[in-house]
Amino acid sequence: MATASIQVSETPLVLYVLRRADDALILGHRLSEWCGHAPMLEEDMALANMALDLLGQARELYSYAANVEGKANDEDKFAYLRDVRQYRNLLLLEQPNGDFARTIVRQFLYSAFADLYWRAMMNSADAMLAAIAAKSEKESAYHLRHSSEWMVRLGDGTEESHGRAQGAIDDLWSFTGEMFGIDASERALIDAGIAVDPASLRPQWIKTVSGIVSEATLALPKSDWMQQGGRSGRHSEHLGHLLSELQSMQRTFPGVTW
Amino acid sequence: MFKEDQLRQRAWDIAAGVVDPEIPVLTIADLGVLRDVALNEGCIEVAITPTYSGCPAMNMITLEIELALERAGFRGSKVRTVLSPAWTTDWMSEEGRRKLREYGIAPPRAASSRRALFGIERVACPQCGSEDTEVLSEFGSTACKALWRCKSCREPFDYFKCH
Numbered sequence: 001m002a003t004a005s006i007q008v009s010e011t012p013l014v015l016y017v018l019r020r021a022d023d024a025l026i027l028g029h030r031l032s033e034w035c036g037h038a039p040m041l042e043e044d045m046a047l048a049n050m051a052l053d054l055l056g057q058a059r060e061l062y063s064y065a066a067n068v069e070g071k072a073n074d075e076d077k078f079a080y081l082r083d084v085r086q087y088r089n090l091l092l093l094e095q096p097n098g099d100f101a102r103t104i105v106r107q108f109l110y111s112a113f114a115d116l117y118w119r120a121m122m123n124s125a126d127a128m129l130a131a132i133a134a135k136s137e138k139e140s141a142y143h144l145r146h147s148s149e150w151m152v153r154l155g156d157g158t159e160e161s162h163g164r165a166q167g168a169i170d171d172l173w174s175f176t177g178e179m180f181g182i183d184a185s186e187r188a189l190i191d192a193g194i195a196v197d198p199a200s201l202r203p204q205w206i207k208t209v210s211g212i213v214s215e216a217t218l219a220l221p222k223s224d225w226m227q228q229g230g231r232s233g234r235h236s237e238h239l240g241h242l243l244s245e246l247q248s249m250q251r252t253f254p255g256v257t258w
Numbered sequence: 259m260f261k262e263d264q265l266r267q268r269a270w271d272i273a274a275g276v277v278d279p280e281i282p283v284l285t286i287a288d289l290g291v292l293r294d295v296a297l298n299e300g301c302i303e304v305a306i307t308p309t310y311s312g313c314p315a316m317n318m319i320t321l322e323i324e325l326a327l328e329r330a331g332f333r334g335s336k337v338r339t340v341l342s343p344a345w346t347t348d349w350m351s352e353e354g355r356r357k358l359r360e361y362g363i364a365p366p367r368a369a370s371s372r373r374a375l376f377g378i379e380r381v382a383c384p385q386c387g388s389e390d391t392e393v394l395s396e397f398g399s400t401a402c403k404a405l406w407r408c409k410s411c412r413e414p415f416d417y418f419k420c421h
Contacts, residue, residue, distance in 0.1 A: 042395035042405065049397040056312025060341065131342035135311050138344065138421050146396045 003254035005083045006073055012185040014069045015088065016195055017129070018078065019231060021061035022089035025079055026239070027110060028054030029246055030097055039100050046146060050107070053139040060132045067128075080250035084233075084240045091230040092175035094239040101154050101164035105172055108147035112208045113179045115140040116201040125193035148212045155216025166218050177226025179205075262297055269302040270295040272330050276322045279315050280400050283361045286319060290349025293340055302327055302335040307345045309421070310401040347421045359384045364406065364417040381417050383408035393417075 008014065031051035038044035062075035092110060097103045118140055121133035154165040180198045182190065189195035213220055229235065249256060273295055274287035286292045286306065294305040304323055308316050320337045327335040347366035350358075355365035364384045382389050388410035395405040403416045 042397075045399065045405075046395060046397035049401055052312035052314070052401055053310060054312070056308070056310060060311060127342070131344070134344040135308070135341055139311060142396060142419070149396075 003081060003251055005086065006077050006081045008073065008078075008082065008086060009069055009071060011069070012189055013126075013194070014065050015185055016189055017061050017065040017068065019088040021058050021065060021078065022087050023093055023110075023114075024054040024058035024061065026087070026089040026242065027093040027107075028052075028058060029242060030093065030095075031103070031107075033097055034103065043100070047103070050139075050143050050146070053136075053143070057132070057136045057139070060135070064128050064132065076250075080247045084235055084243055086233060087230075087235065087239060087243070088233060089230050089239075090175065090178050091227055091236055092172060092178065094230070094236060094242060095172065095175065096238055098168065099164055101161065102168040102172070104147050104150045104154060105165060105168035107143065108151050108212070109172060109176055109209065110179075111140055111144040111147050112212075113176075113198075113201070113205055115144045116204055116208075117196055117198065120196040120201060124196070129194065144208075151212050151218070152216045155213070155218040162217065165216065169213070169218060170221050173221045174223070174225060174227045177224075178228050178230060181228060181231065183231065266295055266297050266302075268330070269297070269304070269327060269332060269335070272326050272332075273304050273323050276319060276326055279318045279322075281358070281361070281363070283357045284354050286323075288351050288354030288357065290345060290351070290354075291319065302332050304335065304337045305340045306337060307340050309345050313401055345421070347418065350418075358418060362415060363403065364415055366418045366420045379420075381406055383411060383413065384415055385413045386411040 008018070010018070028051045031047045031054065034047040035044065035051070038047055058079070059075050062078045065078060066074045090110075092106060095102075095106060115137065118133040118137035122130050122137065124130045124133065151165065154161040156162070180202050182198060186195055190197045210220060270292075274285055274292055276286050276292075278284045278286060278289060278291075289309065291306050291309065292304070293307050296303045296305075304327075306316070306319060306323070316339065320339075323337050324335055350366065358365040362384050364381050367379070367381075379393075380389050381391050383391050383406075386408060388408055390409045391406050392409060393404060394407050394414065397403075398405040398416050402418055402421070404419050405414065406417045407414045
């Protein structure tokens with residue numbers, strides 16, 4: 001017997017916080033899929049560690065969203081009892097792990113963004129968001145360093161690793177534009193000094209990404225056509241499958257605890 | 259007033275004795291995780307801060323504090339988590355750093371700044387003291403540690419990451 005999905009009152013601030021929380025949860029879940037399967041023990045631990053950081057960030061953000069919403073929702077309900085169209089994460093983060101190179105490229109493209117984003121959010125007029133950002137930016141700095149080193153090692157490694165890393169960049173590039181997109185509700189929060197204006201981070205992001213990519217002897221695609229949809233709940237086919245695993249216990253045994 | 263201060267101090271001492279379940283040589287006071295102990299309408303309220311957002315030891319630490327206070331006769335104590343200011347390894351006491359080293363974990367360097375993260379790190383081997391060491395993995399057995407190796411004595415060791 002399945003449990004019905006919750007209703008969420010998506011005021012601009014609730015929506016804004018849920019978007020960040022969903023990013024952290026979905027990428028964290030993807031990384032946790034590597035647990036026990038990574039190419040070497042050190043990387044198994046590294047990916048699981050990063051998954052844990054992201055899960056921690058997601059918990060703080062969901063709890064805050066619940067607090068702002070002021071209804072009966074909580075961190076668990078947001079994670080386990082929303083349907084795929086209610087998720088607001090970036091399409092990039094729900095993309096399947098693929099091989100190790102693809103996971104690293106996804107991590108690198110996002111960490112280079114998240115590192116800048118959290119640092120900017122430390123100046124938010126919203127004290128709770130500023131506090132969450134101050135914790136998260138320390139973690140994202142390590143994630144960026146880890147994935148940057150792997151980018152260089154894979155790109156400047158063998159013909160095989162170079163080809164796989166380049167293929168992953170080519171495939172994932174069209175999902176990066178969404179990181180810098182905003183809608184009217186987010187615009188209002190930016191004007192109020194609460195949200196970060198992602199457009200202001202783009203020059204530095206491009207600089208970081210292209211610097212590492214060229215050091216890795218890789219190349220950025222020429223195409224600037226970008227895929228959109230995750231922020232408004234229009235996802236790729238992969239998210240539903242991910243959620244069916246993530247939510248299976250709560251959907252099958254509603255309210256189960258242990 | 260005097261009695262309140264005494265009670266608060268006693269509660270602090272009890273909470274300060276709780277150890278990190280993953281690094282049991284360190285107390286939460288050594289780590290800088292214990293932030294505040296207050297007396298509110300007769301009940302103790304303890305504030306702790308997580309080392310890392312996802313640190314799974316926080317639930318355990320919360321429970322241990324509540325139990326320790328309960329055993330000492332404090333009824334209805336509460337533990338709350340504060341995020342700001344964000345925890346930094348700079349809060350780790352000298353005593354804590356010494357205990358870590360003796361335990362075989364290289365302590366974080368003092369006065370770490372975030373940008374030092376991207377500079378060259380020099381970490382002394384906790385076994386032989388040599389600085390001829392290299393990083394094996396950025397991430398170790400727990401969220402707060404990295405895995406290093408000493409090139410002098412050839413021993414691998416954990417390094418408590420600067421944060």
